[in-house]
Amino acid sequence: MYLDYAATTPVYPEVVQAMAPYWNKKFGNPSSVHSWGQEARMAIDKSRARAAELLGVEPMEIIFTGTTTSSTNLAIQGVAKVLKNQGNHLITSAIEHHGVLDVVRGLEKQGFINTILGVDKYGLVDLKALESAITKKTTLATIMYANNEVGAVQPIKKIARIIKSKEKELKTKICFHVDAATTVGWLDIKVNRLGADLLTLGSHKFGGPKGVGILYLKKGTPLAPIFFGGHHEKGIWPGTEATPLIVGMVKALEISLKNEKKVKSRVKSLRDRLIKGVLQIPNTQLTGHPQKRLADIASFIIKGVEGEAMLLLLSDYGIAASSGSACTSGELKPSHVLLAMGIPAEKAHGSIRFSLGEKTTKEEIDYVIKVLPGVVGRLRKMRRGIS
Amino acid sequence: MYSKKVMDHFRHPRNMGEMKNPDVQAQVGNSICGDIMKIYLKINKNKKGEDYVKEIKFQTLGCAAAIATTSALTELVKGKTLKQALGVDKKAIAKYLGGLPPIKLHCSILSQEALRKAIKKLKLGKGKKKVADKIDGVSQS
Numbered sequence: 001m002y003l004d005y006a007a008t009t010p011v012y013p014e015v016v017q018a019m020a021p022y023w024n025k026k027f028g029n030p031s032s033v034h035s036w037g038q039e040a041r042m043a044i045d046k047s048r049a050r051a052a053e054l055l056g057v058e059p060m061e062i063i064f065t066g067t068t069t070s071s072t073n074l075a076i077q078g079v080a081k082v083l084k085n086q087g088n089h090l091i092t093s094a095i096e097h098h099g100v101l102d103v104v105r106g107l108e109k110q111g112f113i114n115t116i117l118g119v120d121k122y123g124l125v126d127l128k129a130l131e132s133a134i135t136k137k138t139t140l141a142t143i144m145y146a147n148n149e150v151g152a153v154q155p156i157k158k159i160a161r162i163i164k165s166k167e168k169e170l171k172t173k174i175c176f177h178v179d180a181a182t183t184v185g186w187l188d189i190k191v192n193r194l195g196a197d198l199l200t201l202g203s204h205k206f207g208g209p210k211g212v213g214i215l216y217l218k219k220g221t222p223l224a225p226i227f228f229g230g231h232h233e234k235g236i237w238p239g240t241e242a243t244p245l246i247v248g249m250v251k252a253l254e255i256s257l258k259n260e261k262k263v264k265s266r267v268k269s270l271r272d273r274l275i276k277g278v279l280q281i282p283n284t285q286l287t288g289h290p291q292k293r294l295a296d297i298a299s300f301i302i303k304g305v306e307g308e309a310m311l312l313l314l315s316d317y318g319i320a321a322s323s324g325s326a327c328t329s330g331e332l333k334p335s336h337v338l339l340a341m342g343i344p345a346e347k348a349h350g351s352i353r354f355s356l357g358e359k360t361t362k363e364e365i366d367y368v369i370k371v372l373p374g375v376v377g378r379l380r381k382m383r384r385g386i387s
Numbered sequence: 388m389y390s391k392k393v394m395d396h397f398r399h400p401r402n403m404g405e406m407k408n409p410d411v412q413a414q415v416g417n418s419i420c421g422d423i424m425k426i427y428l429k430i431n432k433n434k435k436g437e438d439y440v441k442e443i444k445f446q447t448l449g450c451a452a453a454i455a456t457t458s459a460l461t462e463l464v465k466g467k468t469l470k471q472a473l474g475v476d477k478k479a480i481a482k483y484l485g486g487l488p489p490i491k492l493h494c495s496i497l498s499q500e501a502l503r504k505a506i507k508k509l510k511l512g513k514g515k516k517k518v519a520d521k522i523d524g525v526s527q528s
Binding site for chain 1: 414423427447450490
């Protein structure tokens, strides 16, 4: 029972099919002038046009990159660099993915300063703090559309309005980057409606292949490349284009958005069924906002158990989930997202996240609801004498 | 990620549970990762008149590695004299379990700390502070 779709999704069979010709039949280098090259170039151009159409933007505003993390790096470092003469202040939030937070923090060494906005107990960004953090030196604000660990959905349009009105007031340029990695199929992704200058999408979160991503770059938004090597993607993301991956990603985007309506309401009701079931276990709580949350994320704190132990026992029952426990992270610290929400380290220990997908069934959810109390009970028994 | 033996000790921890009327019990916590460990001991004298671990039990709020390494520790120290028991280190535990991922080696330290604390309390309780200090010295080397 795979309930870790927010970690990654299986590639749609139609996507595998769409990619197939580009490995060894239409394998040409898109930059070559002969027919092999033309064929590949055409596939990329077509994919770009289709992606633009799906996102409600212009084809020239779509940049194909390596991964979600490549896109966030390009967006943040690229803006910071190109506007360095105007200012050196970057704003982000405490619950961003490491792909954003580490980039912003990393730029400190290059003379940039940052404001990391706090969140409330639901994981929603403090908008007043955002407004007052913006100064004449601010060149970039980067906020995630929805959080991957607790599903909290940020009011992105409102955030965009705050930033843009400050931009006007201060007569300066402030770029707004949105990390929308986990939102395709769950939230409105018509980028023209969101008010972002840059927006990151990750292919493998919506049924596309790993190793490719999209960066939306609004016309007129300044951006410097962060590495060099050719004219590809207008010189902003140099390197031979990964034709099969690009074709596959855009096909996956198309399928996800086509299925969105049908899938979302079904998954949401399964998510609510799971939440209701898990909260029947004593001493458990939902993390994230009860309403303003992604349709696919059911995340909890289960007191008196440790996340990794819970995941391994669930795995014995064939259930895949994830946790923000220190023991599951490479750095032995609890999830920075849960800590930012004011959840103490010892409670974050017992965090667990189930993320649903379009293939998730009611039977699977009921199986989890049936199995989990036993797993929790087994682990709680181990600590019974501990005060 | 984990060896078969680690998974076996995690799924079926040995000597896990509460002990009634222990000679001593001690609890320690790891403030960084959040694990908590409690150890109970029953002590007896062997033919030479030395104290040895007659029974040991543990309870924990910890990850799979914490559970498995403590289970291993209890197996390794049972029947050993207190001095021998204090000599069981993370290397011995890792070896017994057929290896541990490097990042998880520290998990085994918590159980040793709990054991050390229990033995120290035991000695102090019997009014033999000097011995306790000496044992502490041994364990920290």
